[in-house]
Amino acid sequence: MNKNYPIYRTTFIDDMRSLVEEAAQNFPDSIAISYKDNYWDKEVRRVTFSKWREDVRNLGTAMISNGLREENIAIIGENSYGWCCSFFAVMAIGSVTVPVDKELPLEDIDGIISTTACKAVIFGKASEGKIREMLQNGALKTVEMLVSVAPESALTDSEIDGRTLTSLSELQDKGAKLFAGGDNSYYDYKIDVNKLASIVFTSGTTGKGKGVMLSQANIGLDMTLGMYNFDITRKTLHVLPPHHTFGSTVNYVGHLSQGCEVYISSGIKHVSDEIREQQPTHLILVPAFLEVMNRKIWATARKEGKEGLLKTMMKVSDCLRKVGIDVRKKLFSSVLSAFGGKLELIICGGAKLDEEIIRTFDSLGITILNGYGITECSPLISANRNKYQKPGSVGTPILACRVKIDNPDENGEGEICVKGPNVMLGYYNNPEATAEVFDKDGFFHTGDYGKLDEEGWIYITGRKKNLIILSNGKNVYPEEIEADLQKVEGVSEVVVYAGESRVQKDKITIVAEIFPDVDLLADKGVTDHQKYFEDQVKELNAKMPPYKAVKRVKLRDTEFQKNTSRKITRFNIDKTID
Numbered sequence: 001m002n003k004n005y006p007i008y009r010t011t012f013i014d015d016m017r018s019l020v021e022e023a024a025q026n027f028p029d030s031i032a033i034s035y036k037d038n039y040w041d042k043e044v045r046r047v048t049f050s051k052w053r054e055d056v057r058n059l060g061t062a063m064i065s066n067g068l069r070e071e072n073i074a075i076i077g078e079n080s081y082g083w084c085c086s087f088f089a090v091m092a093i094g095s096v097t098v099p100v101d102k103e104l105p106l107e108d109i110d111g112i113i114s115t116t117a118c119k120a121v122i123f124g125k126a127s128e129g130k131i132r133e134m135l136q137n138g139a140l141k142t143v144e145m146l147v148s149v150a151p152e153s154a155l156t157d158s159e160i161d162g163r164t165l166t167s168l169s170e171l172q173d174k175g176a177k178l179f180a181g182g183d184n185s186y187y188d189y190k191i192d193v194n195k196l197a198s199i200v201f202t203s204g205t206t207g208k209g210k211g212v213m214l215s216q217a218n219i220g221l222d223m224t225l226g227m228y229n230f231d232i233t234r235k236t237l238h239v240l241p242p243h244h245t246f247g248s249t250v251n252y253v254g255h256l257s258q259g260c261e262v263y264i265s266s267g268i269k270h271v272s273d274e275i276r277e278q279q280p281t282h283l284i285l286v287p288a289f290l291e292v293m294n295r296k297i298w299a300t301a302r303k304e305g306k307e308g309l310l311k312t313m314m315k316v317s318d319c320l321r322k323v324g325i326d327v328r329k330k331l332f333s334s335v336l337s338a339f340g341g342k343l344e345l346i347i348c349g350g351a352k353l354d355e356e357i358i359r360t361f362d363s364l365g366i367t368i369l370n371g372y373g374i375t376e377c378s379p380l381i382s383a384n385r386n387k388y389q390k391p392g393s394v395g396t397p398i399l400a401c402r403v404k405i406d407n408p409d410e411n412g413e414g415e416i417c418v419k420g421p422n423v424m425l426g427y428y429n430n431p432e433a434t435a436e437v438f439d440k441d442g443f444f445h446t447g448d449y450g451k452l453d454e455e456g457w458i459y460i461t462g463r464k465k466n467l468i469i470l471s472n473g474k475n476v477y478p479e480e481i482e483a484d485l486q487k488v489e490g491v492s493e494v495v496v497y498a499g500e501s502r503v504q505k506d507k508i509t510i511v512a513e514i515f516p517d518v519d520l521l522a523d524k525g526v527t528d529h530q531k532y533f534e535d536q537v538k539e540l541n542a543k544m545p546p547y548k549a550v551k552r553v554k555l556r557d558t559e560f561q562k563n564t565s566r567k568i569t570r571f572n573i574d575k576t577i578d
Contacts, residue, residue: 007229008230010228010257011026011257013223015092015191017060020052021053024049024050024053027259030261031261032047033261033262033264034262035266036266038266039266039267039274045081049256052085055172059171060090061186062171062178064093065174069093070095072098073090073118074100074116074120075100075122075123076101076124076130077122077124077126077149078125078126085172086122088252091197091198093186094191096199098198099198099244100243101243101563102126103564110137113142116428120143120147121145121146121147123146123147123148124149125148128148128150135159135161145164146163191216193215193220196215197219198213200212200243200375210433212427212428213426213428217421218378221378222378222421223249226380227257229383229385229398233260233282233345234261235263236251236262237271237274237275239265240286244565245373245375246349249380250284250347276337277340279343280342280343281342281343281344283343284347284348287351287352288566294360295492297364303523317332317363328365345367346366346369352483354487356487369395370384371394372395377423377444377446378423381403382397382398392459393458395458398422401419401420402418402419404417404443406445412451413449413451415446415447415448416446418444419443423444448461448462448464449462449464461477462478462479468498474547481548485512485514489520490517490520490526490533492515492516492559493560495512495573496513497575498575499551500577501577510548511551511554511575512552512554513554513556514554515558530555533553
């Protein structure tokens with residue numbers, strides 16, 4: 001702990017066009033983006049910062065010539081180099097990006113595109129089928145141009161119904177010729193950083209999302225001020241969905257401005273292999289990924305009969321570190337090899353993370369920095385730092401970001417409110433919802449409950465929408481109970497909620513619904529899963545105030561449904577009980 005811990009050097013981001021230009025000037029021959037066209041390919045494509053600048057500029061120039069300046073443009077599809085180029089090019093020409101989750105139902109995708117009156121849609125190969133179906137259904141009425149990220153599209157002239165169909169590569173070739181011929185329209189335009197630049201529809205876990213309006217100033221300043229906190233390494237692996245601000249802003253804007261190489265993952269099912277193969281030095285993840293990684297570490301140790309030995313080695317290593325001796329890289333080389341052997345740092349956010357996981361990875365030699373963000377704040381609000389952390393906290397606010405606790409209770413807990421240059425412009429075409437979340441002093445109400453300590457560190461208690469309010473007025477934060485239950489061996493996933501009785505409508509029963517790790521339970525010799533978990537819950541209840549006690553344990557056979565940010569969609573859970 002060091003209260004005078006200095007901030008790191010960062011790059012000031014004026015706007016997305018200047019970001020691309022300055023990165024190309026500062027790191028011309030360094031690798032900006034690396035990827036494979038297909039995971040099974042042996043060849044890794046590597047794009048330098050200079051080449052990336054050319055591709056973004058050429059794409060932007062062609063888009064201007066096609067009348068797409070100051071228009072809303074949807075980007076839908078899998079994470080790819082084309083997605084990245086499109087994201088920056090759209091904002092670089094003064095237009096508005098509308099990133100769309102490719103996993104959404106057709107009606108939701110069309111709803112977003114229609115509501116925002118997008119003039120063009122840039123789509124990946126995996127989304128071509130949905131585009132075709134929407135066209136067949138007479139949707140996408142505002143769209144005049146369809147742009148395929150793939151070199152060729154299987155869409156036919158009859159299907160596109162008079163719209164322009166082209167590919168990203170064709171646009172880039174067109175833009176290159178225009179620029180070589182003296183077309184300087186890409187650079188001649190003055191970007192207003194305070195204007196609307198991106199409409200991000202929150203994926204949410206409690207129902208339909210809202211369109212968060214962000215400016216280039218919001219996005220650029222969030223990363224300018226946020227990256228002061230981190231001593232990032234030279235290579236990361238981009239795992240998160242790009243339509244989410246954690247994926248686009250932190251992974252792309254923050255990292256590329258700093259000259260960091262971003263390897264684009266081929267998909268969730270390949271992540272473990274890619275980490276070993278590509279050997280990133282740090283990762284940006286959400287807790288769900290870390291929970292899986294943690295379980296694999298211990299499952300492997302158990303299968304090899306080395307669980308006890310690993311725990312002992314970690315204790316010995318922790319003791320040695322207290323006297324200045326660090327042998328983690330040698331002592332745990334076999335464990336670290338599963339992460340490529342070069343992984344030093346993981347920056348994590350998006351949900352509550354079990355502190356035990358942070359301690360485990362630290363003991364093995366990988367630092368986890370837990371942070372806090374929300375789409376409406378572009379997204380980063382706070383973070384722990386490389387050598388300045390507090391257990392259980394999500395860090396201190398980034399520079400120029402003010403945080404207060406609204407209506408705190410006797411424990412200092414209340415709703416977390418934020419004010420700063422990273423806070424959104426408002427919700428798209430929804431002034432009522434916008435007014436509801438801003439108070440008279442201009443603070444944005446996040447919907448998260450938590451508290452601040454005397455030094456300004458933030459601690460998250462839970463989501464306001466998940467809060468269970470008992471008849472005696474007591475508040476129960478299900479996330480707190482879930483964190484304790486997640487430590488129980490055999491719990492793969494768990495959600496705590498207020499069970500809704502079919503008979504006694506006003507009776508609240510706290511339920512813990514568990515998706516068990518059946519393989520681990522088999523290894524432990526557990527055959528009666530219901531009794532096992534009920535016994536574990538009884539032990540947990542004995543340590544808690546009576547009003548927080550879990551009254552019902554419910555087991556499920558399948559994983560909980562999740563959104564593409566790997567958050568459990570709580571609104572889909574059947575909460576009725578007998």
